Amino acid sequence: MGVLLWLLMVLTSCCEGQFILQVGFYRNTCPEAESIVHGVVRDAVASDPNMAAALLRLHFHDCFVEGCDASILIDVSSQPEKLAFAHQGLRGFEVIQRAKAQLEASCPALVSCADILALAARDAIALTNGPTYQVPTGRRDGFVSNFSLADEMPQVTDSIQILKAKFLNKGLTHKDLVLLSAAHTIGTTACFFMTKRLYNFFPGGVGSDPAINPNFLPRLKARCPQNGDVNARLAIDEGSGTEFDKHILKNIREGFAVLESDARLNDDIFTKSVMDSYFSPLNPIFGPSFEADFVESIVKMGQIGVKTGFLGEVRRVCSRFNS
Incomplete structure (x- = not known):
């Protein structure tokens, strides 16, 4: 019993903090970790403002498949996750x-790629005038990356029922769905994702989504003409595409949503x-804070299916996986 107790004490001492995420995880082992990530992200966004949205999207897509374990970054397996249709357009x-x-x-072999993704998303938000917040770290990188595992990714054509179910399956509520969709306040989308909504919305391939404000529809069609360049891009948050704010929710409520999945938030009494x-x-003095609620949701998302301790590695x- 004495030997077992001693062994337990040794394991607890040497690995303390390895099994739960915590703010400042690298404080003693790699104190400059967060500042290094911030510097790289700051420079990347300075040279390409759209990179902020790309990094935020990268974190979201990683967490929704196999959990937040950097599986989205692997490119050496035969069928890596990043090749899935649901991940097309990802960059960063x-x-x-x-x-x-x-x-x-x-700090060799100390900071995981999964933690870098979470920190980079946090810094991208701050660099677009969004809220600042602390990121619990201590994730490990996963051992699996396969494109077939991306089937549960939310799609722009999903109904509100499907969207809610996909989020619930990850432990996220309808409120989280609204707030994480609001991350579309920064960035652009390709006309490729608009074709069905603008020209083939109804069975048989006719018509436009009636949820689009009649004053907005001609502008969308002008930017994404039928049989036009599917790679042409437009801001997802009309009128505020470079600032991280709640303006996109105003657009959604008024029929100015660009993405079909965003518009569907108006179809459900709870998300609405x-x-x-x-x-x-009463808002913002007495009502809920969009910024505070968003932070709560993205921190929660960043803990989906995390690998810690001996359940993962530090690539x-x-x-590529460590050999």
Whole structure:
């Protein structure tokens, strides 16, 4: 019994904090970790403002498949996750790898790629005038990456019922669905994702989504003409595409949503009531804070299916598993 107790004490001492996420996880082992990530993200966003949205999207897509374990970054397996249809258009991989390379030079084999993704998303939000917040760290990188596992990713054409079910399956509520959809307040989308909504919305391939405000529909069609360039891009948050704010929820409520999945938030009494709460006469003095609620939701999302302790590894290169 004495030997077992001693062994338990040793394991607890050497691995304390390895099994739960905590703010400041690298405080003693790699104190410059968060500042290194911030510097890389700041430079990337300065040279490409749309990179902020790309990094935020990368974190979301990673967490919704196999949990927040950097599986989205792998590109050496035969069928890596990043090749899934649901992940098309993702970018920013080189920014994460740039941060990883600097971290490996300063703190070899200590900071996981999964944590870099979470920190980069946090910094991207702050750099677009969004809320600042602390990120619990201590994630480990996963051992699996396969495109077939991305089937549960939310799609722009999903109904509100399907969207709610997919979020619930990840432990996220209808309120989280609204708030995390509001992350579309920054960034752009391709006309490719607009074709069905603008020209083939009804069975038989005719008509436009009636949820689109009649004053907005001609503008969308002008930017994404039928048989036009499907790679042309437009801001997802009309009128405020570079600032992280709640303006996109106002657009959704008024029929100015660009993405079909965002518009569907108006189809459900519960998701609609969440949006309405941020625009009540009592807000912002007495009503809920969009910024505070968003932070709560993204921190919660960042803990989906995390691997900690001995359940994962710390990759030396984010795009491949350690040999």
